[in-house]
Amino acid sequence: MDSDSKAIMMAWEKPLMEAHAKAVCSNGGHILNIGFGMGLVDTAIQQYAPSSHTIIEAHPEVYDRMMRAGWGEKENVKIIFGRWQDVISKLETYDGIFFDTYGEYYEDMREFHQHLPRLLKPGGIYSFFNGLCGGNPFFHIVYGQLVSLELESLGYSTQLIPLPVKDCLGESVWEGVKQKYWQLDTYYLPVCQSMSESE
Numbered sequence: 001m002d003s004d005s006k007a008i009m010m011a012w013e014k015p016l017m018e019a020h021a022k023a024v025c026s027n028g029g030h031i032l033n034i035g036f037g038m039g040l041v042d043t044a045i046q047q048y049a050p051s052s053h054t055i056i057e058a059h060p061e062v063y064d065r066m067m068r069a070g071w072g073e074k075e076n077v078k079i080i081f082g083r084w085q086d087v088i089s090k091l092e093t094y095d096g097i098f099f100d101t102y103g104e105y106y107e108d109m110r111e112f113h114q115h116l117p118r119l120l121k122p123g124g125i126y127s128f129f130n131g132l133c134g135g136n137p138f139f140h141i142v143y144g145q146l147v148s149l150e151l152e153s154l155g156y157s158t159q160l161i162p163l164p165v166k167d168c169l170g171e172s173v174w175e176g177v178k179q180k181y182w183q184l185d186t187y188y189l190p191v192c193q194s195m196s197e198s199e
């Protein structure tokens with residue numbers, strides 16, 4: 001929750017983050033996650049014991065919380081503090097990449113996608129938190145198509161895997177929250193792969 005009671009990440013997303021982790025860790029190897037938040041996806045990634053697990057986080061309070069929780073001492077974890085835009089030159093290549101800087105704009109994610117061909121190894125899997133227009137079923141599908149087309153122009157095919165979320169989302173989840181950022185019954189989990197690999 002931010003200082004204005006606007007939700008930016010909530011515990012109901014745990015099963016979704018577990019599904020994202022499973023997708024990006026399906027080849028094992030070296031994993032990159034951008035945006036630590038509550039650490040849900042990173043906790044799930046750790047369960048797959050990747051060879052290396054790089055986390056980029058920009059918010060000083062989130063970074064402090066990560067350090068206090070011992071993330072800095074995990075053997076296979078490398079934490080890069082800063083905005084991904086400012087630290088991208090420090091990155092290597094990865095077998096799995098997850099991107100969730102929710103709070104940033106679509107344009108930021110779009111800019112990140114331009115770096116995928118350099119960051120994602122051949123055969124690697126990319127996924128991102130698909131909260132695009134999560135309050136409107138029509139525009140959510142439109143955005144899903146748009147981002148798939150943009151990724152296609154970079155050489156990636158995108159599968160949007162439907163996951164039912166209605167049961168995780170009773171009214172009590174939103175008590176005290178100003179803006180429901182998600183109002184749909186189905187979450188479409190993106191799984192992107194180079195088109196030459198997925199043929």
Ligand SMILES: C[S@@+](CC[C@H](N)C(=O)[O-])C[C@H]1O[C@@H](n2cnc3c(N)ncnc32)[C@H](O)[C@@H]1O
Nearest residue numbers: 009035037038039040041058059083084100101
């Ligand atoms: C919604 S949370 C991520 C939640 C995470 N997927 C989880 O499983 O808990 C978004 C995170 O991205 C971070 N963030 C936002 N913009 C960023 C940027 N430009 N570079 C790096 N981190 C950023 C925020 O500080 C926040 O911790």
